[in-house]
Amino acid sequence: MSEYVPYLPIMLDCRARPILVIGGGKVAERKIIHMLEAGAIVTVISPDVTASIQQLAEKGQLNWLKREYRAGDLSEGICSPLTTEATVDASIAERSDTTAHSLDQSQRYLLVYAATSLPDVNQSVAEEAQRYGIPVNVADRHERGTFINPAVIRRGRLVASVSTSGAGPAISRRIVSELENYFYEDYELYMEFMYHLRHHIKRVVHDPQERRRLLEQAAALDVLAQIRHKQFVWWDEEQIEQWIIQYRGR
Ligand SMILES: C[C@@]1(CC(=O)O)c2cc3[nH]c(cc4nc(cc5[nH]c(cc(n2)[C@H]1CCC(=O)O)[C@@](C)(CC(=O)O)[C@@H]5CCC(=O)O)C(CC(=O)O)=C4CCC(=O)O)c(CCC(=O)O)c3CC(=O)O
Numbered sequence: 001m002s003e004y005v006p007y008l009p010i011m012l013d014c015r016a017r018p019i020l021v022i023g024g025g026k027v028a029e030r031k032i033i034h035m036l037e038a039g040a041i042v043t044v045i046s047p048d049v050t051a052s053i054q055q056l057a058e059k060g061q062l063n064w065l066k067r068e069y070r071a072g073d074l075s076e077g078i079c080s081p082l083t084t085e086a087t088v089d090a091s092i093a094e095r096s097d098t099t100a101h102s103l104d105q106s107q108r109y110l111l112v113y114a115a116t117s118l119p120d121v122n123q124s125v126a127e128e129a130q131r132y133g134i135p136v137n138v139a140d141r142h143e144r145g146t147f148i149n150p151a152v153i154r155r156g157r158l159v160a161s162v163s164t165s166g167a168g169p170a171i172s173r174r175i176v177s178e179l180e181n182y183f184y185e186d187y188e189l190y191m192e193f194m195y196h197l198r199h200h201i202k203r204v205v206h207d208p209q210e211r212r213r214l215l216e217q218a219a220a221l222d223v224l225a226q227i228r229h230k231q232f233v234w235w236d237e238e239q240i241e242q243w244i245i246q247y248r249g250r
């Protein structure tokens with residue numbers, strides 16, 4: 001077996017956190033869409049961008065700095081959501097003597113993506129990110145970065161992601177397509193219901209053992225089948241209470 005990195009899979013809350021993307025081509029675009037869906041504040045540094053990225057910039061949904069990457073770009077952090085290029089540059093100039101070490105946590109880039117078509121530029125971005133301890137993804141040579149992206153399907157709260165640890169994104173994509181046939185759209189309502197039920201149980205059942213038993217029972221409910229057969233009716237608080245009473249102490 002060949003050596004490979006035992007990557008740690010995590011789910012990251014990126015809401016209102018700044019992410020920097022160097023390069024604005026097709027690869028950057030695909031990754032940016034996921035970042036925006038995750039609620040991140042995205043800054044793109046690239047002399048040219050795809051039509052979609054340009055549109056997002058025009059709508060104020062991301063910051064585009066129309067220029068090449070410069071050493072030092074990662075130390076700047078970002079000022080506020082939806083700033084224009086001019087205000088970002090002005091604010092960077094004001095803080096020209098600051099470094100990533102001295103920026104407060106909320107201003108520092110949470111993640112950096114090196115997605116240009118130039119291996120040397122991507123390499124410089126990766127080195128700068130690692131100097132500052134910022135996780136970095138490198139589009140052309142994943143082993144030069146510190147994290148990689150899985151192929152993903154979402155069904156509301158349910159997120160299924162697949163990675164082959166670099167063996168091949170086409171394989172990840174194919175496996176995820178198979179999962180799409182398993183996790184139908186009805187999982188979204190199923191997940192919402194399970195959240196609602198679990199939240200209620202957590203609120204009213206304080207004994208840890210009893211709570212765990214109830215949550216296991218909840219996970220075994222045949223709600224998904226009911227949703228699938230269009231027989232499911234949403235449980236109100238009273239119904240949940242009755243269900244809890246029925247299972248308590250069994
Ligand atoms: C290591 C990783 C690092 C990372 O990017 O995070 C990586 C690296 C590389 N990808 C390359 C090529 C392609 N990648 C895609 C597509 C995707 N790539 C994604 C992930 C990853 N790609 C990470 C590994 C995940 C894993 O191993 O499971 C997906 C799953 C998620 C995403 O990007 O969001 C997304 C699926 C999108 C979807 O779900 O639809 C396509 C298809 C297309 O573009 O349509 C091609 C062209 C076809 C081909 O080459 O297979 C190259 C060669 C570049 C070159 O030739 O120069 C490298 C470089 C290298 O291997 O080091």
Ligand SMILES: NC(=O)C1=CN([C@@H]2O[C@H](COP(=O)(O)OP(=O)(O)OC[C@H]3O[C@@H](n4cnc5c(N)ncnc54)[C@H](O)[C@@H]3O)[C@@H](O)[C@H]2O)C=CC1
Nearest residue numbers: 023024025026027028046047048068069115116117139140
């Ligand atoms: N990780 C992945 O999933 C995949 C990675 N790749 C690799 O990703 C890289 C990018 O691919 P594409 O987006 O298709 O390329 P592209 O040619 O469409 O886009 C490259 C972008 O980099 C920008 N750029 C060039 N020099 C720059 C600089 N000095 N500073 C900032 N931006 C600069 C360009 O303006 C352009 O927007 C390639 O190296 C490719 O081999 C390709 C397919 C998938």
